Amino acid sequence: MGKHDLSFVCRECGAAHRKWAGRCDACGAWNSIEEDAGLSSAGPASKSLGKTKGRQVELTPLSGAEDAPPRRPSGIAELDRVLGGGLVPGSAILVGGDPGIGKSTLLLQAVAAFGDAGAKTVYVSGEEAAAQVRMRAARLGLGEANVLLAAETNLRDVLTTLEAEKPDLVVIDSIQTVWADNVESAPGSVAQVRAAAHELTSFAKRRGVAVVLVGHVTKDGQIAGPRVVEHMVDTVLYFEGERGHQFRILRAVKNRFGPADEIGVFEMTDAGLAEVANPSALFLSDREEETSGSVVFAGVEGTRPVLMEIQALVSKSSLGTPRRAVIGWDSARLSMILAVLETRCGLSLGGHDVYLNVAAGMRVTEPAADLAVAAALVSAYCDAPTPQDAIIFGEISLSGAVRPVSQTDARIKEAAKLGFTTAMMSSKSAPPSESPVRGIGMSTLAELVDRLTPAEQGTGSS
């Protein structure tokens, strides 16, 4: 190995290093750097190209129309939506998620559905024996499904088999168990995962086979091993859910062939994963009546409006630095809302512990949730329930203005479907005229605070 070979690699971010270190300079992770024996022998990066001339490739003009990629729907609507309308032949898909969340169950159901829709499907399990997979399939009622099984971890054997069988879809469960015999490190190491993912994605492109790679996520939320797998594939889906909750969310975080941010909602039952066609109803099913600090936010996930409950609890703090605990939302964004409430509305929570939770284990990333979060905080602080029949959405600026957000009509339509009659939102937008939902427009956060605080309590006086 030459002196200048980069032969250590960070397990978290995939950065290459010349020597071992306790901390990765690139991402700041501790104890994540490991020897990367495979990279220097298998990776082209470390070898110079030498004097041999390359072949001249044909250049084509950018102009000219291309047909939309052909799609193969599975018939599982929640899955097809996340894929952007179905599976694209020749695409590589990574499905990540915590161990035990239901990835194998989902993909077994998916291959069975694609198989029944006429595709030739192969399910390669590196984690379970064929008999175990068969037992699981039987339990899921898929015993007769049109799926070919293999229990194999050797990449060379897997590729040879796939070249011979020419399937339409192959699932590799999981990428961490597959190992290439030309790479010297252990299965699951960065070098192995990268080599296997690279070989399998090039196979997908070369043969027009859709390849799904299952990847376990480490506890800090990264696909174990390198994030480089995410860059190699066309589509990255995460399968998420909370322990103790039955429902699971399949979320597209990257998709070359469809919208990112799209979600599919499933429920884990005794007979496997069932589709949830109306997630809003499910997410709101445990909502308590007339509780302060609870509001309904009308969000949009991908192309679909979803209602969810945001809960806040505000209590007097005995700590020098009051506690701020957030589940399902961005804590920096919470600090911003608290600062705006204090500076623009004179509502100081500086001496209070603040807890914020998006119910049912959902995770919200939209700024449109600002107004709902503020309403939950104000309602909790004043111990005054918000109107039960109202949904809330809107973005808050640092000046305390309430800004309109996209897809107002879709949010309101979803609210009307679930029996809500009012929508608190920016005064710059309004419900469609024929809608049964009445709009309560507001241009500043202070207007919301006035509306929610009981008259005798007031914000400034006491």
Ligand code: TYD
């Ligand atoms: P699994 O698909 O093996 O998870 P992963 O591949 O992500 O590690 O799912 C395992 C969990 O799902 C396990 O705790 C049992 C549960 N489960 C059900 O509740 N119902 C079912 O029909 C099946 C097959 C699994």
Ligand code: MG
């Ligand atoms: Mg599994």
